[in-house]
Each structure stands twice: as C-alpha cells, then as structure tokens.
Amino acid sequence: MAAEVLVVEDEPDIRALIVHHLTRDGFRCRTAADGLEALAQLHAGAPDLVVLDLMLPGIDGLELTRRLRAEPAWAALPIIMLTAKADEVDRVVGLELGADDYVAKPFSPKELLARVRAVLRRARPADDGRALAGGEIALDPGRHRVTVAGTPVELTPKEFDLLHALMASGGRVLSREHLLNRVWGYARADEIESRTVDVHVRRLRAKLGAAGRRIATVKSVGYRFESE
Numbered sequence: 001m002a003a004e005v006l007v008v009e010d011e012p013d014i015r016a017l018i019v020h021h022l023t024r025d026g027f028r029c030r031t032a033a034d035g036l037e038a039l040a041q042l043h044a045g046a047p048d049l050v051v052l053d054l055m056l057p058g059i060d061g062l063e064l065t066r067r068l069r070a071e072p073a074w075a076a077l078p079i080i081m082l083t084a085k086a087d088e089v090d091r092v093v094g095l096e097l098g099a100d101d102y103v104a105k106p107f108s109p110k111e112l113l114a115r116v117r118a119v120l121r122r123a124r125p126a127d128d129g130r131a132l133a134g135g136e137i138a139l140d141p142g143r144h145r146v147t148v149a150g151t152p153v154e155l156t157p158k159e160f161d162l163l164h165a166l167m168a169s170g171g172r173v174l175s176r177e178h179l180l181n182r183v184w185g186y187a188r189a190d191e192i193e194s195r196t197v198d199v200h201v202r203r204l205r206a207k208l209g210a211a212g213r214r215i216a217t218v219k220s221v222g223y224r225f226e227s228e
C-alpha cells in the first residue's frame with residue numbers, strides 16, 4: 001500500500017501544492033492546518049511520515065515535534081520540517097528535538113519529494129539486516145559482527161546498535177534524542193541521558209581505533225557517520 005503522509009501546514013496554497021505533488025507521486029495524504037488538528041489526525045491513525053511546517057498558529061511545529069517525541073508511540077514517527085530559509089536556529093532546535101530532516105522554504109516540490117522518499121527509506125533501516133560498510137568498517141547485523149580492515153572488533157550490544165544506527169543513516173545527522181530512542185528505547189532525553197550517548201560514542205570510537213574518526217560530532221545536534 002502507498003505510504004501515507006500527514007501534511008501539517010496552515011497556508012492553504014502551500015498545503016495544496018504539497019498534497020498535489022505527493023499525490024501525483026503515489027503517496028496518500030491527509031492534512032492538518034494547525035498543531036491541534038495534527039494531533040487529532042495522529043490519534044485517528046498513524047501516518048508513515050509527517051511533513052510539518054514550523055510556523056503554525058497555536059501549537060507550533062517545534063512544540064508539536066517535542067510533544068510527539070515525548071510519546072513512545074510517536075517517538076520514531078518520521079518528521080520532515082518545513083522551515084523559513086533564514087531560521088537556522090529553528091532548524092537546529094528542530095533536529096535536536098528529533099525531526100528527521102528539514103526543507104527550507106521556498107522549496108521545490110522535487111526537493112521535498114526526494115526528502116520524503118529518502119526519510120521513508122531510512123525509517124526502517126534496521127529491519128532489513130543487510131550488511132553495511134563504511135570505509136574500513138564492516139558491520140553485519142545478521143552475524144552481529146563488526147570488523148575494521150578485516151579484524152573483528154568486540155562491541156557491547158549498545159555499542160553495536162549505536163554503530164548500526166549511524167552506519168544505516170546514509171550520512172544523515174542523528175540527534176542524541178533520536179539515538180536514545182532508537183538504541184536505548186527512551187521516549188525523551190534529559191541532560192544525563194544525552195551524556196549517555198556521548199559516553200558510548202567515545203567508547204565506540206576508541207574501540208574502532210583510527211576508523212573511529214568516521215563518527216563525526218555535529219556540534220549541538222548529534223553525530224554522523226562519514227563513509228567517505
């Protein structure tokens with residue numbers, strides 16, 4: 001069945017434009033004009049992805065993202081934020097809160113579609129058990145095995161899951177919140193829990209030796225795996 005996208009945008013023209021292009025590309029769409037309506041739509045049934053404008057009347061996009069990530073049921077729901085071009089702060093905050101990606105307005109429908117497809121593809125990377133490689137690091141989920149330049153590396157289950165999440169993300173920045181949810185199953189992160197991620201990343205890097213540099217710190221957001 002076609003993936004379903006919930007489009008949350010208060011401007012009718014932009015909402016209609018997004019729905020038009022998504023529908024033409026084979027997606028099913030539902031819409032909401034503000035945060036409250038979005039919550040009602042979500043409670044009526046889970047979409048596969050949310051396209052969420054940040055500037056909304058009432059509950060804005062950041063607040064809605066925060067609320068969704070605080071609920072275990074919605075913690076892993078893919079979210080693409082629509083942000084104003086100049087709003088770098090909102091973008092960083094949004095990613096910190098756990099949005100999966102953002103598209104800056106004004107955007108081309110083609111770009112938005114590409115992001116939607118990419119985020120949906122990445123939303124279930126852990127399910128397919130396929131072996132991953134990044135530079136000299138190879139990870140085989142089926143055998144729960146990691147090697148660096150052919151030499152096996154002993155990782156704890158959390159370290160393994162953390163590396164798996166990073167390698168499976170296709171170079172995307174993963175926020176600490178996302179990693180806490182994905183690897184530790186926490187619905188929301190406080191200061192101490194965020195440090196848990198940092199501590200595990202540090203240990204993981206140390207075990208990977210020189211290859212550990214591939215896990216790059218993205219200041220004030222999280223981590224990214226660099227396979228190049």
Ligand code: CA
Pocket residue numbers: 009010011053054055056
């Ligand atoms: Ca708006």
